[in-house]
Amino acid sequence: MFTGIIQAIGKIEAIDPKGGDVRLTVGSGKLPLDQVQLGDSIAVGGVCLTAVSLSERAFVADVSRETLGHTVLGEVRAGAAVNLELAMTPRTRFGGHIVSGHVDGVGIVTARWSDGRSVRFRIEAPSELARYIAAKGSICVDGISLTVNRVEGAAFEVNIVPHTLAETTLGATDKGARVNLEVDVIARYLERLVLGEKAAETGVDLELLKRSGFV
Known part of the structure; x- marks a missing residue:
């Protein structure tokens, strides 16, 4: 979970194809990597990725085929700048809004x-x-x-x-x-709540919104 308050601008240092998906090496800029452990989540351009390797000024993360196909990371090139944010902790100042790192x-x-x-x-x-x-x-x-x-x-x-x-x-x-x-994650969940028992059957339409009192 993230807040959307960017902590650093990083740089894509290398893109290593791995059987259909890729492994990215990301220069961390001023991101405090001393606070990061293997397996921690880092938002890269708004995409939640898992750090699988760490060095003093960079980290490595795998990007699945699903993520490559549905985010801008599928088009990124070496040298590109990316926004970076570490995952929230219980002591994080919540200055933005609830961000999951799951790009829509x-x-x-x-x-x-x-x-x-x-x-x-x-x-x-x-x-x-x-x-x-x-x-x-x-x-x-x-x-x-x-x-x-x-x-x-x-x-x-x-x-x-x-x-x-x-x-x-x-x-x-x-x-x-x-x-x-x-x-906004609240908007996504609100849609499902409006559907109620019909959530597994259909989507939201104007008639449903009228019956539920939203129109």
Whole structure:
């Protein structure tokens, strides 16, 4: 479990194919690896990975075929910058929102523009994720906990303050970039709760929402 508060910008140092999946070597930047043990979870660009080898300034993690096919890690190249966060501990200051590191889909940055000292991004999410994204709700973009400022269909906007631009990969992210998205876990569970006993049979539709008092 993570908070979406990025601790370091790392770098993909090596990509080693392993029979259909890959093993990544990730330079840790300023991430405190002295706090990490083998088997610990580290969020890499918003993807929860397990450290299988550690050195002073890097760690190694395996990435499954499933993860390669459903996240931006399937497209990453050596030298790419990635956001890094260590898993939460009982004493972690909870400054973002609940992030699992289980990416729901890949979005596309369709616009970037300045807004005062901040920068605003417009991101097109996969259509199947639109129902989980709400104005003033939370969303995780490449591992970063962000507040949704505006929603229009499957597109949403976020405002990035100067500190976040400087301390995450969003500072170098431009129009056309593909980003990992994780929706708010509360929205996912709410959908299942609304379904009740029908959860194993069907999905949420307008009629079900009306009967449940949400419309």
